[in-house]
Amino acid sequence: MxxxxxxxxxxxxxxxxxxxxxxxxxxxxxxxxxxxxxxxxxxxxxxxxxxxxxxxxxxxxxxxxxxxxxxxxxxxxxxxxxxxxxxxxxxxxxxxxxxxxxxxxxxxxxxxxxxxxxxxxxxxxxxxxxxxxxxxxxxxxxxxxxxxxxxxTTPSVPTALTGLGDRLVHSSAYLHREVTADRVTVVGSGQSGAEIVLDLLRRNLDGGPAVTWLTRTPVFAPLDYTKLVLEMTTPSYVRHFHSLPQDRRDAVRAEHWRHYRAISAETLEELHDLLYRREWEHGLAPVELRPGVAVTSSSTSAESGEVVLTCAHRDTGRTFRHHTDLVVAATGYGQxxxxxxxxxxxxxxxxxxxxxxxxxxxxxxxxxxxxxxxxxxxxxxxxxxxxxxxxxxxxxxxxxxxxxxxGREVYRLPKHTAYTSFGAPGDDGGRRDGRSGRDGRSGDDGD
Structure with a gap:
């Protein structure tokens, strides 16, 4: 140029x-x-x-x-x-x-x-x-x-799952891999993990592989998409969040995992429907769902080539070994x-x-x-x-x-973006963004 x-x-x-x-x-x-x-x-x-x-x-x-x-x-x-x-x-x-x-x-x-x-x-x-x-x-x-x-972002695989070679596939490449294994284990319970388990359950109903789903979270949690919680994705909350000290931001962000690392209610319903359908079928490969489980290490057997996952049950503290043929790491992404x-x-x-x-x-x-x-x-x-x-x-x-x-306002930024007042009264970082205040004015200037 x-x-x-x-x-x-x-x-x-x-x-x-x-x-x-x-x-x-x-x-x-x-x-x-x-x-x-x-x-x-x-x-x-x-x-x-x-x-x-x-x-x-x-x-x-x-x-x-x-x-x-x-x-x-x-x-x-x-x-x-x-x-x-x-x-x-x-x-x-x-x-x-x-x-x-x-x-x-x-x-x-x-x-x-x-x-x-x-x-x-x-x-x-x-x-x-x-x-x-x-x-x-x-x-x-x-x-x-x-x-x-x-x-x-780039796919993130925890250290506990590294070294498995072609026995491991990250969720980001799931559809690029032909799944022919007899036993498939999905690790991680965000939306990606749930959609992969959904696909595997459909295959299971057609005579496909055994399916195991492991996650560290205590439950297979739904995304919190209630309306006032969704206001945390508005410019009003962004301004409030940015106004906090960095150590407070980090603490607050850790509490928000159910907003972007959980599963849609519709997907959870589909999963349950498929599990219920299995009640009427016989001879299918087993399906196992275990929340509250952390994978601490992994290895492959020299004799059989199968994967052995060492797992810790977080509620009881017990450790156990899980045997599988393929691991799908629905373990998120890093920058x-x-x-x-x-x-x-x-x-x-x-x-x-x-x-x-x-x-x-x-x-x-x-x-x-x-x-x-x-x-x-x-x-x-x-x-x-x-x-x-x-x-x-x-x-x-x-x-x-x-x-x-x-250096100018090419685009007018939205001001009225949330009904929630996220900060303390008089705090510029969390002023009213809605129109319900006593003076009837919007509190944010859109900067």
């Missing part, structure tokens, strides 16, 4: 794609998205045909800040001539396949450079220089005034590594736990000599709370970034 881009966004997931979408209608804002993969793929290893998005279609790339945007989900439906089928369906939650198709539709209309693997980012005195390997192995270099990091930031690392300020220090506008703390800004997308769970990975906050986060890099 002959001139620096205003923003280079590294990674093409829903969040950075949403940033490019919002920027696409701003005449004086140039955003380029770089993606290492040759095409957009979204959780392909968990793309079950009947799986639904867990949020409303309103949590698309743009609607919650600009419902008239040409890259909204409704615009996609209109372009695909599916508005009426979607309307008659009367379900606000699209299927995951439909949502992925929507993302690809949007990406085809935006400045996304696929097959561009970023290998280095450095500060060159007045701009960032982003370098890497492009199409057919050719090198590339792009300059930018600001950066947005949206590299997403994807960013080795390309090594040249920039001396200029990055981190907290005591090595995490980014993230401002309310999602920019990270840098050395004062750096006049450009680096923003993060979905790397701010510790600073912005439970809403950080939620698709419903993506448009607001991106509008905040657009406003920050342009």
């Amino acid at each position: 002959s001139a620096p881009a205003d923003v280079v966004a590294i990674g093409c997931g829903p969040f950075n794609l949403g940033l490019a979408a919002l920027a696409s209608t701003v005449d004086d804002l140039d955003v380029v998205v770089l993606e290492a993969r040759p095409e957009l793929r979204w959780h392909s290893g968990m793309m079950f045909g009947d799986a639904l998005l867990q949020v409303s279609f309103l949590a698309d790339l743009v609607t919650l800040v600009d419902p008239t945007h040409p890259l909204s989900f409704l615009a996609y439906l209109r372009d695909a001539d599916r508005l009426y089928p979607f309307y008659v369906r009367e379900r606000f939650h699209p299927t995951r396949r439909e949502y992925e198709d929507y993302l690809r539709w949007a990406a085809s209309r935006l400045p996304v450079r696929f097959s561009h693997d970023v290998t280095s980012v450095r500060w060159a005195g007045d701009r960032f220089v982003v370098s890497g390997t492009g199409v057919s192995g050719a090198g590339f270099s792009v300059e930018a005034r600001h950066l947005v990091l949206g590299v997403g 994807a590594p960013t080795p390309f930031l090594a040249p920039l690392e001396p200029l990055v300020r981190r907290d005591e736990q090595g995490r980014y220090v993230v401002a309310l506008d999602h920019s990270i703390a840098l050395d004062p000599s750096v006049t450009g800004r680096v923003f993060v997308a979905n790397a701010d769970l510790h600073s912005h709370g439970v809403a950080a990975p939620d698709l419903g906050i993506g448009a607001v986060r991106n509008a905040t970034i657009v406003n920050a890099v342009t």
